[in-house]
Structures are given as structure tokens and as C-alpha cells.
Amino acid sequence: MAIKYQLEDLLVQLHRTTPAKVDAIRESCRRSENGLLSVGLKIHYLGEGAEFDPLIDALGGAEEILVNHYRNTKATLCFVLPPVGNAHAAIWLLQCIERSVGIALFNNPQIQIQVCTPGRIDKENSAILAMCFYLGSDVLRRYNLNDFETTFTTYVTHPMFGGPTDLSRGMRIVLYDAYGDFDKNFEWWKIAGRARALEIAPQLPFDFGRSDVLTATSPVDVRNINLVATLLVHATFGGYWEKLGKKFVKDFKELLDRHMLTALLGAPWLRTDEPETFDNDAFYAALQELTAYALGEAERLKKLQRRFFAWRNSEPDTSILEEVHDLLAAYRKVMRTEALRFIGEEKK
Amino acid sequence: MKTAHQPGSQPLEIPESIPNPAHEPRTLPTPTTKPVKAPEKVPEKV
Numbered sequence: 565m566a567i568k569y570q571l572e573d574l575l576v577q578l579h580r581t582t583p584a585k586v587d588a589i590r591e592s593c594r595r596s597e598n599g600l601l602s603v604g605l606k607i608h609y610l611g612e613g614a615e616f617d618p619l620i621d622a623l624g625g626a627e628e629i630l631v632n633h634y635r636n637t638k639a640t641l642c643f644v645l646p647p648v649g650n651a652h653a654a655i656w657l658l659q660c661i662e663r664s665v666g667i668a669l670f671n672n673p674q675i676q677i678q679v680c681t682p683g684r685i686d687k688e689n690s691a692i693l694a695m696c697f698y699l700g701s702d703v704l705r706r707y708n709l710n711d712f713e714t715t716f717t718t719y720v721t722h723p724m725f726g727g728p729t730d731l732s733r734g735m736r737i738v739l740y741d742a743y744g745d746f747d748k749n750f751e752w753w754k755i756a757g758r759a760r761a762l763e764i765a766p767q768l769p770f771d772f773g774r775s776d777v778l779t780a781t782s783p784v785d786v787r788n789i790n791l792v793a794t795l796l797v798h799a800t801f802g803g804y805w806e807k808l809g810k811k812f813v814k815d816f817k818e819l820l821d822r823h824m825l826t827a828l829l830g831a832p833w834l835r836t837d838e839p840e841t842f843d844n845d846a847f848y849a850a851l852q853e854l855t856a857y858a859l860g861e862a863e864r865l866k867k868l869q870r871r872f873f874a875w876r877n878s879e880p881d882t883s884i885l886e887e888v889h890d891l892l893a894a895y896r897k898v899m900r901t902e903a904l905r906f907i908g909e910e911k912k
Numbered sequence: 913m914k915t916a917h918q919p920g921s922q923p924l925e926i927p928e929s930i931p932n933p934a935h936e937p938r939t940l941p942t943p944t945t946k947p948v949k950a951p952e953k954v955p956e957k958v
């Protein structure tokens with residue numbers, strides 16, 4: 565991620581329109597919330613307007629700060645924001661930018677928010693992250709495959725630049741970074757000693773690598789991606805939430821099994837350098853199956869809610885949408901309770 | 913919004929996105945209990 569300005573530069577500009585929120589961001593921008601990972605954001609603007617120009621000019625101008633080669637192919641700009649320590653600060657940052665530029669960033673079809681999490685998760689965990697993001701969102705969408713088309717869908721560099729030459733990411737919801745800048749100065753919760761006590765390290769345990777989710781549109785999306793990606797990264801890299809992350813994977817797989825959707829995990833939800841993951845259409849077919857099932861469930865839920873009494877007196881509800889919603893809420897609660905317990909022990 | 917129709921039929925509008933009903937508040941209606949009717953005293957037969 566090439567960012568040619570500091571978070572503080574941005575906050576100085578935003579302070580004019582939203583001073584209280586900017587002060588809150590300053591105060592909490594390096595802090596982890598319940599051991600959740602830091603959040604990076606990219607704003608892909610699909611509109612034609614010049615709303616972002618004054619802010620970008622104040623930060624040094626488009627030629628200076630929009631040097632990033634990566635963007636959605638339909639976007640006129642991709643505004644990369646410096647990462648912050650928690651999802652609340654990330655949402656506040658977006659709200660401050662909304663006020664500054666004068667257009668809505670949330671639930672705006674002309675805006676795609678990319679949520680970046682440090683740490684690369686594997687193919688299966690990427691599938692789980694993408695499905696949890698989709699089913700847990702407050703909006704159910706129909707996608708076209710080219711909604712995921714970026715300037716890195718196919719991207720091969722010359723060997724003279726060193727490092728991997730094929731940086732193609734395909735057309736996917738979840739994609740890896742392209743070895744850009746990486747800020748590792750965020751808290752990492754880890755297990756220390758035989759007592760398996762919590763220790764908070766000042767830095768992340770890896771020097772590069774992110775797992776990003778495209779097409780987020782709401783604060784709910786930002787929070788859900790942050791939660792699920794944290795669990796999966798901790799399960800992968802042995803963080804404090806490793807055990808909980810593995811349990812989450814198990815619970816989500818059982819949920820898919822109950823709805824006869826387990827086969828979807830085998831689709832190429834992430835494009836890696838393995839040829840069997842290259843097929844964009846196979847990913848899109850799996851996404852369409854998930855979309856069709858989710859939209860059918862939404863319709864069924866709406867009908868059931870209209871016939872409330874018949875619903876309550878019938879068999880227990882097994883909507884995948886409510887199950888994912890409740891699963892995420894349950895894990896969020898467990899993490900909060902555990903973190904509060906730790907803070908309580910620290911004070912003793 | 914996508915539209916799809918066959919000749920001679922009304923266009924069918926398919927929304928691009930819909931709200932996820934799982935995020936709508938799940939409210940249970942408060943049970944309405946009918947007041948218990950006090951039994952009327954049956955006059956004793958004289």
C-alpha cells in the first residue's frame with residue numbers, strides 16, 4: 565500500500581469539519597479493541613465528480629498521493645487511507661471524510677470500500693471470510709463479475725524488479741496485497757508462557773501481507789470483516805484468539821453443512837499463484853449460488869415475519885442469514901467478555 | 913436495477929440489493945392476556 569502522507573496530515577484537514585471525531589480518532593488510532601486487528605481502508609470512487617479534489621489537493625495533490633497503481637477498473641480514483649488500530653476509528657475516519665467531501669461514503673452505489681486486514685489467510689479461510697462478509701452484511705447484493713475487476717486482475721511485472729512477477733489477483737471478493745508498504749506498529753495479542761496468559765505485543769508478528777475484502781458498503785461490513793478476519797488471522801498465525809478462531813471455522817463449516825452449502829468451500833474464492841485458483845468463472849458460479857440462496861432466504865424470512873404467529877408456532881427458524889448474524893454476535897460477545905476479564909485482572 | 917422480460921409480458925424489475933432481514937429488529941409482540949372474568953354468583957334457589 566503506497567501512502568504518501570501521514571494519518572496526522574489527513575486528520576489536520578478533517579479537523580475543520582469534524583473536530584470532536586478527529587480528536588477521538590487521534591486518541592484511539594493505535595489502540596486495539598478486544599484484540600481485534602488493525603483496519604486499513606481504500607475508497608474506490610466510481611463517480612465522475614470532483615468531490616475529493618479539495619481534500620486530495622490539501623494532502624499534496626493527486627500526482628503526489630494517488631500514485632497507487634491499484635484501483636477498481638471502473639473507479640476514477642482509489643483513495644488509500646493510513647491504517648488505524650480498530651474498526652471504530654476506521655468508521656469515524658470514513659464519517660469525517662464524508663463530511664469533508666460532502667458525499668455519502670456508506671451505502672452509496674458509487675463508492676466501494678476495501679477493508680484491509682494484516683496477515684494473509686489461506687484459500688479456505690478466504691472463502692469463509694467472503695461468505696461471512698456477504699451473509700452478515702446489512703444489504704444483500706447481486707454482483708456482476710466485473711464488479712471485482714481491478715487493475716491487478718491480471719498484473720505481471722518484469723523480473724528486473726525482483727520478488728514475485730505474477731501479482732494477478734483475479735476477480736474476487738477477497739484478495740491479497742501486492743507487496744506494498746506495511747505498517748506493523750499495531751498491537752498483537754498473543755499467548756505467553758505455560759500459563760497461556762495474554763501478552764500484548766507492540767507489533768504485528770509479520771512484516772508484510774494483507775487479506776482485503778472488496779465492496780464493503782456500511783459500518784456493519786467494516787465491523788464484521790474486522791471480526792472474522794481477526795479470528796481467521798489469529799487461527800493462522802497462533803495469536804491469542806487462535807483457539808476461538810478455529811472454533812469459529814468449525815462452527816461456520818457446520819452451518820454451511822446444515823444448509824447443504826459445504827461444496828462452495830471448494831470454489832476458488834482466492835486467486836493465488838496455483839493454477840487451479842485462476843478460474844474467475846468458477847468463483848462467480850459459487851458466489852451466484854450463495855447469492856441465490858441468500859436472496860431466497862431473505863424472501864422467505866420476510867413472508868414468515870408477515871405471518872408471525874404461524875412462524876413462531878412452526879419449526880425453529882433455520883435461516884442462514886439469522887444464523888450468521890447470531891454467530892458473529894456470539895463471537896463478538898465472547899471476545900469482549902474475555903477482554904474485560906483480562907482488563908479486570910490487570911487492575912488487581 | 914436490472915430489468916428482464918419476454919415480449920408481451922410486463923418487465924420484471926430485479927433490485928440490485930435488498931436489506932438483509934436478519935438485521936431488522938426481531939420484536940416479539942407482547943402477549944395480550946384477557947382479564948379473567950369473575951364468576952357471577954348464582955343466586956341460591958329459594
